[in-house]
Each structure stands twice: as C-alpha cells, then as structure tokens.
Amino acid sequence: MQTNTLLRARLGTMALFFISGALYASWGLHVPTIKEKFALSDIMLAVALFMVAAGPISIITHIGVWVARAGGRTACTAGGLFVCACLALLVWIPWFALLLPLLVLFGISTGVMDVAVNAEAASVEIALRRPIMSMMHGVFSIGGATGAALGGLALSAGMTPLRHLLLVSAIGAIVALIARPALLPPADTRAAAQPRGSWRGLWLLGSLACVAFIAEGALYDWTTVYMRDSLHTQYGVAGAAYAVFSAGMALGRFFGDPIRARLGNQKCVQLSGVLACIGMSIALVWQTPWAALAGFMLTGLGLANLVPVMFAAAARVQGAHAAESIARVAGMGYVGFLLGPVLIGVIAHIATLPVGLSLVAICAALIAGFGPRALRGQASGNE
Template sequence: MTQTTSSPSPIPTAHGNLAPAARERARFATMALFFIAGMAYASWGVHVPTVRDKFQLDPAMLSVALFVLTGGSIAATVANAKWIARAGTRRACLVGGLVMSASMALILAMPTYALLLPVLAAFGAGMATMDVAMNAEASAVEQALGRPIMSSLHGMFSLGGMIGAGIGGLALSHGMASAVHMLLAALVCVVVLVVACPAVLPHIPHTESHHGGARASRWRSPVLWALGAVALIALIAEGAMYDWAAVYMRDVVRSTPAFASAGYAAFTGAMAAGRFAGDVVRARFGAVQLVFASGSIAFAGMVAALVLPFSVTALIGFAMMGIGLANMMPVLFAAAMRVKGIHAAEGLAHVASIAYVGLLFGPVLIGGVAQVANLSIGLAVVALCAALVAVIGPRVLKRLGV
C-alpha cells in the first residue's frame, strides 16, 4: 500500500537551506501555536454553559451564538486567504492570535446578548485566521524537516484543549470568576504569541504546483470535493463535541460544573493521545484502515455515552470519541495536500473551507434537534456522522491510492 499521506512533500529550496537549529525552533514554535489555539478554544468550550446561564439562553438562542462564532470563522477563512498568502504565516499567526485573545477576554465581560454576538464573531475570525496560517506553517515545517509531523502538531492543539479545560474546571471549582479566568487565558495566549512567532519559518510564496506540470483548478477537482465532504461530516461530530459536551454532562448526566469540565477534558485528552500516536499508526497500518477504525471507535463511544448517561460511562464514551476523531483532520488534510496537479496549500484550503461548514452547521443542527426533542437525540447525530465517516472515508482514500 502506498503511504502517500505519510511522507512529506519535497522541501522548498529556501526552507531546505535553513540550519537544522532554525528548523527545530520553527517546529517548537508551531507546536506552541497549536497548543494555545487548543487552550483558547477549550476555555471557550468550558464556558458555553456559563454563557447560556448568564444570558438565560434557550437551546435555539445558544445555537445562534454558536452559529455566529463559526460564521465568523468561515467568513475570515474566505476573506483572509489572499492576505495570509501576501503577509505570510508568521504575521498572520500573530495578528489572528491577537484578535482571538482580545475577543476571548471580552466574551464574558459583555453585558448583553446583542453585544456578545459580534465579540463571538471576532473570536471565530481570529481563531480561523490563526488556524489557516498555523496549518500552512505546519506543512512548511514538515517539508523542511523531511518527516511527517502533522498529526503530532494537531495533537498539541488537543493537549492545549485538555489542559485548558482542566484549568477551567479547577477555576470554576475554586470559585474564580469566569470572566477573570477567560482574561488570564487570553494573557497566556498573548505571551506565547509574542515569544513564539519570531521563530516561525519565513514566508516563501509558491506559484507552481509541487507535483510539477500544469496546475488544475481546485474548484473542479472531484477528489478534493470528496475529501471535503468526508471532512465536513467529521467536523460536524467534532464541533458538536466541543460545543455540547459540557452541556450534556451538566443537563443530562447531571454532573457538577467541575465534573462537566472533566468530560470535556476526557474528549480532548484522548484526542491528543490519539494524534500523538497518529503518525506512527498511519505509517504502520495505512490511512484507509486508520480512518475505518477511527470512525468505528467514535461511533461506539458516542452510543455508549448516550445509552448509558452516567458520569463514568459518559467519560469513557467521550474519551472513545476523542480517540476516534483524533486523526480525521490530519489524515484528510495530508491527503488534500497531495492531490495531483493541485498545490498543497490550495488543496488544504479547499478541503478546510468545506469542512468548516460542518463546524458552522453541526452545533446548530444539534441545538435544533435538542430544541424539538432533547439533547440526547440531538447528539445521536454525532454517532451517525462517525458511522458515515467509517463507511465513506476509506472508500474516498482508496480512490486516491493512499
């Protein structure tokens, strides 16, 4: 079996000529960026119930807030793509990260729901700008090092999420004001951004496909559309877990606020562990088998959490969801960057832009079903998505020969 997704693309000349120490500094800097992005998103995720209670939101109104946040992310992904290409990943990571940090600090300081919505949109936009830039940087670092590291870098995002959720739970259990916790988390992000960004690789514009030959239009590539569809389904499930896991623990399992954070941490922690092992597992068994097994584990975990809504079983189920969803995006992104005739960055951007629609509509879909029925039935959609990925994902990857 050809391990197309496991081997990095050829090293761009300018990055290949960098000293080994500079490449390693760039790797650690990129790891730090992924970490604080995960920590920031987890800090928000822990406080989704806090936002709901502060503004007395029903499931429909909370879904609108989540819709606005992800809508800001998608809008920024589309609008800022050309600017990121011109400015380079170093500057884009810094600017996006600062916007993310500033808006995160303001979320729980807003006095009204109407003022909360634009802050959430800005938070989503900052997150998306940083996300696109740091993934492009991750690809460049992988190429410069000459070995696969994409899954482990995504693992740093999940590790940041686990630690961010854990700290958030401790802050809540010790009576720290939620707004103060968000402010402190934002300050940590700013410090890391200022320290890490100077070590990010210098931007190198690419005008030719790294596969050689004539370049094709990514908009007319059926392979990219198929990869994007699988990624969309996977991110519906992942986005729902980020936004609704703590709510499920508090409202259905009836756990304490601190234990609700433990459920979120179980999901993100297991995802981190799965991603750190992802590069090795993919090299050993192949992307097709990895995606099938991952989707199956995620399906079983979600079913367990829904059928047995108790504290321990919910934690185990969420951990299985984390392991199952861990390598979906790294595998699909790696495949997108190696579609023949399409530049790696263009392939990644295309698949990511489709996938982010899943983040936009996933939480809203769950909230809508919860409004009509209940949250348990709403989260059954997550189990369905995991099953679809297990069935469809391997077929798409087989078509690519990965």
C-alpha cells in the same frame, strides 16, 4: 533549509497549536456560563453559536487565500491576537445584542488562526520530509485538555469567569508574539509548499474533513452542557468530560503517524470512524457520568486522526500549492467545526440534547463507510 531553522519553526508551530487548543477549550468551558448569564434556551444558545460560525463561513475562501499569500508569521500572529482579544471580552459583555457581533469577530479570528497554523504545519512537514501533522494536532488536544482541566479547577476554586478569560487571553497573546520569529518566513513558506493537487481531490478531502469536524466541533461545545443539563453533574465533573475527550484526541494523535504508516490511510480512517461511533453510542445509551466519560474518551480516540489524514493527503494532491490546499481543506472542515454545535442545538430544541448528540455517531458511521472511498486514489503518501 537549515536544521535549526526547521526545528525552531516546528517548536513555534507546536506552541501555537497548544495555545489554540487551550483558547478554544476556554471558550467551550464558558458556553454554559453564557447560557446561564443571558438565560438562553437551547435554540437561542444555538443562535449564539451560529454567530461564531457565520463570520468565517461568509469569507472562508478569502481566509484560505489570504493565509496562503500572507505566510505563517503574519496569519498566525494576527489570528492569535484577535482570538485573545475577543475571548477576553466574551463574558464581560453586558447585553446579548452586543455579544452576537463579538461572537462573529471571535469566529473570524478563530478561523484565521485555525487555517493559518495548519498551513504552517503543512509547510514545515513538507520541508522536514517526514510526517508531523498528527503530532501537531495531538499538541492541540493537549492544549485543550490542559485548558479545560486548569480552567475547571480555577472556576471550582472561586475564580470568576471574567478573570479566567482575561488570564487565558493574556497568556495566549504572549505565546503568539513569542512564536512569531520562529515561524517560517513568507519566502520559505512558499518554497516549502510545492505545486500539487487537483481541485476535485481537494473537494473530496474537504467534504470528508467537514463531516469529521461536525462531530468534533459538536463535542467541544456540548459535552459540558450534556453533563450538566442531561446528567445533572457538578461543574467540575462537566469540565472533566471536555478534558477526557481532548485527552483521547491527544492520545490517538500522538500515536497517529505510526498507525497510519502500518495500516494506511484508508484502513485507519475506517477503523477510526467505527471506534468513534461506538464511543458516542456508549455515552448516549448508558446515561451515567462514568459511562459518558468513557464514551467521550473512546470518541476522542476515534476522531483523533481523521483530520490529520485529510490534511496530510491534501498537502500531496497534485496540481495545487500545498499550503493553499491545506488552507482550503481546513476551511471546508472549519465550516463543519462551527456548524456542528449549531446543528446539535437546533435538534436539541426540537427533541432532546441526547438525540442531538446522536448526530456525532451518525457522522462517525458515515466516515467509516465513505471515508476510504474518498481517500482512494489520493496521493496520501501512506498507501
């Protein structure tokens, strides 16, 4: 495959990761907006967040298979455009009963885009024959940090939530359309992904990714709520929590590939879990804004490379199509990404939000303890 083609595919995939992070950050910023608009309790907010999870969970297997068969161009573009359309309507909907089905559609669209961009990145990585997955996820985190920071500034300056989401959605749709020609065509996507992997190996990797995504998804949706409701900060400071968490994720991921090369996947996952557990404990035990911001930064650093390690290992599991393997592991992880916020909301309703967020620390500890075992024997390419 020509070098220029692969370079364009890499840049196009990076653009999609960036805008995907920015779009999801914009949704995260407006979780408190939706809660306030409809006067939702913690349990009703959890119901709304569950609607985001319900759509893709019900068809997650079909999403993975369709992404693998349709190819990156079709799946990434369709997913991106539908995410933008749903996001633009989220705070415009006047009734809670109409919001719920829209959240289902938003969740399905987000699921398609998330699985599609990761499958595309796996295909580009295999074609390049060098690791790029951690860097791609770093670009996603940069997009999240940028979207959260600029969104927080725009809202603090007086921009209405509706105008903010309309602007972000328009930019996202433009990027999705511009990136489409740069992505690998379907034939190249199939050629880049070699038949590898056993389904047992994929289930192990997917289970570990699911636990990691529970922690990550919970923080994306609940950091701003924790800062505002539990620590009673201003909106701008609450948005900073999301931004520093995303920045920690980005920093960890941009250094992720050389760290994996030096330590190996098993040691990298173990130390990452320990760091995330320590960071989350700081944020919850010392309940001050500065301690919370520092804790969220450390938690982001700890969680940063868990999912890229799982995806890189999945692309090399023997006996399955590599792109579909990534889609399946990403799909299982995505279930955790969507269920995490719901679980936090349920626990917060029963106890308190800090108690609910302790689930993140528990997930990190589980990864530190069991992650190396799940990776043992997998052809991750870094051992």
